[in-house]
Amino acid sequence: MKTQWMNALALAAGMTGLFTGSATAADYxxxxxxxxxxxxxxxGTDLSARIMADTIKKYLDKPMIVRNQPGGGGSIGTSSILHARPDGYTLGTGAQGPLAMLPHYGGVDYSIDDVEFLALMGRNLMVLAACQGAPFDDAQGFLDYAEAHPGEVRVGNSGAGGANHIAMEGLANAAGLEVKSMPFGGSSAAVTACVGGHIDGVVASxxxxxxxxxxxxxEPILVMEDKRIDVLPDTPVPSEFGIDFAWSSWKGVIAPKGLPEAVKKTLSEALRKTFQDEDFLSRMKDMGEFVDYRTGDAYRELAEKDSKTAxxxxxxxxxYGVNQQ
Amino acid sequence: MDISPHVLAVFDPEVLWTIALGTLGGIVIGALPGLTATMGVALLIPLTFGMAPILGLNMLIGIYIGGIYGGCVSAILLRTPGTPSSAATVLDGYPLAQKGEAGKALGMATIASFVGGIIAAVVLAALAPQLATLALKFGPAEYFALAVFGLTIIASLSQDILKGAIAGLAGILIGCVGADPISGISRYTFGISGFASGFAFTPALIGLFALSEVFSQIEKILSDRVERMKVSGIWPSRADLKGSLTTMVRGSVIGTFIGIIPGTGSGTASWISYNEARRTSKTPEKFGTGHMPGIAATESANNAVCAAALIPLLALGIPGDVVTAVLMGGLMIQGLAPGPMLFQQHPDIVVGIFTGTFVATIFMLVFGLLGIRFFTQILRVPRRILTLAIVVFCFVGAYSINLNVVDLYTMVGFGVLGYFMHKFGFSQAALCIALILGPMAESNLRLGLMSADDNVGVLLSGPITATFLILAALSLLLPLYRSYRGRRVAVAAQ
Structure with missing residues (x-):
């Protein structure tokens, strides 16, 4: 009986906090x-967020609830994150597309300057692969062939203007090549077309x-990183061919600008522990996710750099600005 | 290889219980408009983190199979397709319910779903690796041809070819709203960022079929012409079953075929199956008026897609539709990468999933038949109250998918459109088909042309492409020829 009363009281206290905002940031x-x-x-982003919410229980007193708000290539949900009250009770996953790319196409009501970066969770590395029946089967072959046949190599990506599209165009740009980028409806469609031999190359994770x-x-032929990666030790990176280009898409946890300092500290700390948690790491690994924890500041730096490149x-x-009103 | 221990592993009480629970949950999710099988699977994946693979995966498969089936319940009773895959079931299911034969319609839908599910499951278990390669034969050109073939359904579905064509073309135009698939530029969004990826499909369907019907009902209620729906008969007669047998088998085969081709899904399969049933029927005019084979066609096809979509997923690591794409996430979390290696490294998982598919399909039959009595009770609710409840469902359902207010505008807009289309004899089905297939035809035509350096000859010359295009031409010309001959006979008779 007593505990029930306690619960009711706690609930009432919580509700009061909800409506009056009287709970101080220190209680957060x-x-x-x-x-x-x-x-x-x-x-992938949703499942990662759900694994995060499942793990962070250990480090925060209150649960995290994942809410999906898809649409507009991620801009709709991102906009509602950034326009929420900055009290630490509405956070979101900050992905590369909506933060570093969509604002350049126009038609979104936020910019990268509205973002409070809390922690980088992970990155999706970009791999260029040669498809069934492609006229090349390694990086050098691809570079030579694309140079000899400008605009002919058909490279599939996950969607027009998306991270994989920008990755290929950026690589071609840096290598002085011209390819034919073909936007499919999602990565899996592009990879399927590649395995079926309907295109020459594909950019995917x-x-x-x-x-x-x-x-x-x-056949994976190039990883768009600075250094070779563990899971593809035999696949070269652009710098080995004198091409200065690296690109990956990423996701982390963001909040609207103006979080109270104490709240920001609590969250950053809990996120750091979560992203270094053994359970979290092994589950993400099984799912094929590449965890790359970075602090809020390092996350911001990465986002701003990619925003400029994009x-x-x-x-x-x-x-640029095609969707500007 | 001795597979019996892997099969028996599924008959462990705990596994059976989990599959039963998943299937039942799936039926409920599918029956509620706005909750789709995709969402059901996606939301429950985290629950499977800690489960043994056989347990977790088979629960998800149960939800998938139950979810696709469950969509028929609200489609038949309330004219609200619970999932996009049952939109075609509305055509004959709802008229039957209006005639007081909702029970029969649900019985037929349940049996057809079962037949479709079992036939596809047999194909899955027997031929998965062999058939999977079919999935790879489909490039942009082939998808384009398939979409064009699908679009010709509009011609044979419409009583009035002109009105059907208008509805279909309107659907294609509406499908153009949103980001251009090739350049990414927003089209016809009028600056509303919520429309940047086009009209959300399920809210549009809910509006088109359910809300429009609400408007019609309100009109009847206001003019006091409301008739209370009777509910009689919960079992299709022997003659009904016999008359629908070939349709069910054909629907299952079509569903299996479409399910193997990635990215098409159960919506397309059920429309194509419906069309084939109607086209080969001796009494095509009965379709759309509450004809049993109409339900048999759509429900056998959309449930066949479930098991068939697992074929390319397991054998090649290529998801056949959105739900299987989410299921793939569930597999990966368990550390299982689908593909040919899965068959060699984890035969227990593969056989377990095959067996689970059978078991879930059987549970679906049992729950479905037991549930009919309860489902149909909903029609005993007085019309005025039921209509109000459906309005609430429409709004909650349309909002819950993306939690986006813009989807409510979409739903209401399509509701008004659907109401007037119905009133003036334009086919809502034609619009629905065009909404599904128009964007598929557009993006694949443009990708195909890019790939073929704008050479139309190269684009259209593949054997699969050519076959579908010839089929498309035939399915357009045959009804015209028949009506021409019919007129000549009529003239001669005079």
Missing amino acids: PVRPIQVIVPYSAGG PAEVLPQADNGGL EAIIRKLGM
């Missing part, structure tokens, strides 16, 4: 925290490429 969190994922349930590579459906490529593609 007094109620569940909502995490907005700007993509549909079931995708290691998790998407590896199972097919093991089956001989396609802007240059988007301008070159003639897509």
Whole structure:
């Protein structure tokens, strides 16, 4: 009986906090925290966020609740994260597309300056793979062939103006090549077309490429990183060919600007512990996710750098501000 | 290889219980408009983190199979497709419910779903690796041809070819709203960022079929012409079953075929199956008026897609539709990468999933038949109250998918559109088909042309492409020829 009363009291206290905002930042969190994922349930970003919410229970007193708000390539959910009250009860996953790329196309009501970066969770590395029946089967072959046949190599990506599209155009730009970028409706459609030999190359993440590579459906030829990666030790990186280009898409946890300092500290600390948690790391690894924890400041730096790179490529593609009202 | 221990592993009480729970949950999720099988699977994946693979995966498969089936319940009873895959079931299911034969319609839908599910499951278990390669034969050109073939359904579905064509073309235009698939530029969004990825599909369907019907009902209620729906009969007659047998088998085969081709899904399969049933029927005019084979066609096809979509997923690591794409996430979390290696390294998982598919399909049949009595009770609710409840469902359902207010505008807009279309004899089905297939035709045509350096000859010359295009031409010309001959006979008779 007594505990029931206690619970009721706690609930009442929580409600009071909810409506009056009287709970101070030092008590944070007094109620569940909502995490907005700007993509549909079931995708890589969503599942990562759910694993995060499951793990962070250990380090925060209140649960995290994942809420999906897809649409507009992630801009709708991102906009509602950034326009939420900065009290630490509405956070979101900050992904590269909506933060560093979409603002350059125009038609979104936020910019990268509105973002409070809390912690980088992980990155999706970009792999260029040669498809069934492609006229090349390694990086050098690709570079030579593309140079001899400008604009002929058909490279599939996950969607027009998306991270994989920008990755390929950026690489081509840095290497002085011209390719034919073909936007499919999602990575899996592009990889399928590649395995079926309907295109010459595809840009996708290691998790998407590896199972097919093991089956001989396609051949990873280039990883767009600075250094070779563990899961593809034999696949070279652009710098080995004197090409200065690295690109990956990423996701982390963001909040609207103006969080109270104490709240920001509590969250950053809990996120750091979560992203270094053994359980979290092993689950993410099984799912093929590449965890790369970085602090809020390092996260911001990465986002701003990519935003600049993307802007240059988007301008070159003639897509800058196309959706501006 | 001795597979019996792997099969028996599924008959462990705990596994059976989990599959039963998943299937039942799936039926409920599918029956509620706005909750789709995709969401059901996606939201429950975290629950499977800690489960043994056989347990977790089979629960998800149960939800998937139950979810696709469950969509027929609200489609038949309330004219609200619970999932996009049952939109075609509305055509004959709802008229049957209006005639007081909702029970029969649900019985037929349940049996057809079962037949479709079992046939596809047999194909899955027997031929998965062999058939999976079919999935790879489909490039942009082939998808384009398939979409064009699908679009010709509009011609044979419409009583009035002109009105059907208008509805279909309107659907294609509406499908153009949103980001251009190739350049990424927003089209016809009028600056509303919520429309940047086009009209959300399920809210549009809910508006088109359910809300429009609400408007019609309100009109009847206001003019006091409201008739209370009777509910009689919960079992299709022997003659009904016999008359629908070939349709069910054909639907299952179509569903299996479409399910193997990635990215098409159960919506397309059920429309194509419906069309084939109607086209080969001796009494095509009965379709759309509450004809049993109409339900048999759509429900057998959309449930066949479930098991068939697992074929490319397991054998190649290529998801056949959105739900299987989410299921793939569930597999990966368990550390299982689908593909040919899965068959060699984890035969227990593969056989377990095959067996689970059978078991879930059987549970679906049992729950479905037991549930009919309860489902149909909903029609005993007085019309005025039921209509109000459906309005609430429409709004909650349309909002819950993306939690986006813009989707409510979409739903209401399509509701008004659907109401007037119905009133003036334009086919809502034609619009729905065009909404599904128009964007598929557009993006694949443009990708195909890019790939073929704008050479139309190269684009259209592949064997699969050519076959579908010839089929498309035939399915357009045959009804015209028949009506021409019919007129000549009529003239001669005079």
